[in-house]
Amino acid sequence: ALIALNVVYILVGLLLIGVAAWGKSYGIVSSINIIGGVIAVGVFLLLIAVVGLIGAVSHHQVMLFFYMVILFLVFVIQFGVSCSCLALNRSQQEHLLKLTWNRMSNTTRQDLENQLDCCGFMNDTENIAIYTSDYSLCKAPCKSTVCKICGNVMLTHSGQALRILGGVGLFFSFTEILGVWLAMRFRNQKDPRANPSAFL
Numbered sequence: 754a755l756i757a758l759n760v761v762y763i764l765v766g767l768l769l770i771g772v773a774a775w776g777k778s779y780g781i782v783s784s785i786n787i788i789g790g791v792i793a794v795g796v797f798l799l800l801i802a803v804v805g806l807i808g809a810v811s812h813h814q815v816m817l818f819f820y821m822v823i824l825f826l827v828f829v830i831q832f833g834v835s836c837s838c839l840a841l842n843r844s845q846q847e848h849l850l851k852l853t854w855n856r857m858s859n860t861t862r863q864d865l866e867n868q869l870d871c872c873g874f875m876n877d878t879e880n881i882a883i884y885t886s887d888y889s890l891c892k893a894p895c896k897s898t899v900c901k902i903c904g905n906v907m908l909t910h911s912g913q914a915l916r917i918l919g920g921v922g923l924f925f926s927f928t929e930i931l932g933v934w935l936a937m938r939f940r941n942q943k944d945p946r947a948n949p950s951a952f953l
Contacts, residue, residue, distance in 0.1 A: 754935055755805065755809040755932070755935045755936060755939050756806060756809045756810065758805075758928070758931065758932050758935060759802045759803075759805040759806040759809060759932070760802075760806070761928070762798055762799075762801070762802035762805070762925075762928075762929075762932065763799060763802045763803070763806075765795075765798060765921075765925045765928075766795045766796065766797075766798040766799030766802060767795070767799065768795075768921060769791055769792070769794060769795030769798065769918070769921065769922060769925075770792055770795035770796060770799070772791075772914070772917050772918055772921065773788050773789075773791040773792040773795065773914075773918060774792065775914065776788050776910070776911065776913075776914025776915070776917075776918065788914065788915075788918065790834045790837075791834055791835075791838070791918045791922060794827065794830055794831045794834055794922070797827055797830075798827055798831070801820065801823050801824055801827055804816055804819070804820050804823075805817075805820040805824070805932070805936065808820050808936075809936075809939065812939075814940060817936050817939065817940040818940065820936055821933050821936045821937055821940070824929050824932050824933050824936070825929070825930075825933050827929060828926050828929040828930060828933070831922050831925070831926040831929070832922075832923065832926045834922060835918070835919045835920075835921075835922030835923040835926060836919070836923065837919075838915045838916075838918045838919030838922065839915070839916070839919035839920070839923065841915055843908060843912065846908055846911050846912065846915070847875075847904065847908060850874075850904065850907055850908065850911070851874065851875070851904075854874045854883075854904075855883070859890055862887060862890070863890060863891065863892055865903065866887075866891050866892070866893045866903055867892065867893050867894070869893075869901075869903055869906050869907070870893050870894055870895045870900075870901070871893060871895065871900055871901040871902060871903040871905075871906050872887065872888050872891035872893050872895070872896060872900040872901075872902070872903065873885075873887040873888045873891065873900075873902055873903060873904075874887060874902070874903055874904045875902060875904040875905075876902050884902075888900075
């Protein structure tokens with residue numbers, strides 16, 4: 754059971770890394786540090802799953818102990834990051850994206866506008882001056898017709914990525930408690946391959 758669970762952890766680690774990388778594929782969304790945290794947790798979970806797999810196959814007591822301790826720490830971190838992903842509301846995402854947009858150079862903004870096929874960040878009374886200057890510098894293909902506003906496109910994309918990351922991370926963080934329990938039980942069992950007279 755512990756071997757199967759570690760194979761699942763390897764798949765979950767790869768899934769977390771893949772979904773977070775998909776969310777980070779648009780340049781502006783990479784400014785949200787939570788997505789970077791999810792990638793780090795995914796890599797860490799992948800490494801711990803390999804240690805647990807080796808410890809379970811070889812019935813190595815020390816490896817299983819460190820596996821239990823580290824897996825519990827991964828649970829705490831993954832639970833916190835997943836809750837943070839789910840707790841970020843649209844206005845908080847907009848605030849983070851706006852801070853990043855204001856720090857970008859015009860060439861970076863234009864590259865992003867071309868990639869997303871949109872112009873300007875937000876077209877509201879608070880951001881009208883930035884929007885008009887961005888729109889005049891915009892070279893996106895959509896400018897010949899009607900362009901979407903980049904802020905809305907990025908908010909939609911980041912909202913989807915955060916919901917997926919939060920849900921997957923939260924669901925699988927509870928399986929890590931199961932992994933700790935299984936490792937503790939497996940660690941206390943006698944190795945069936947060991948020589949029975951070696952402990953006499």
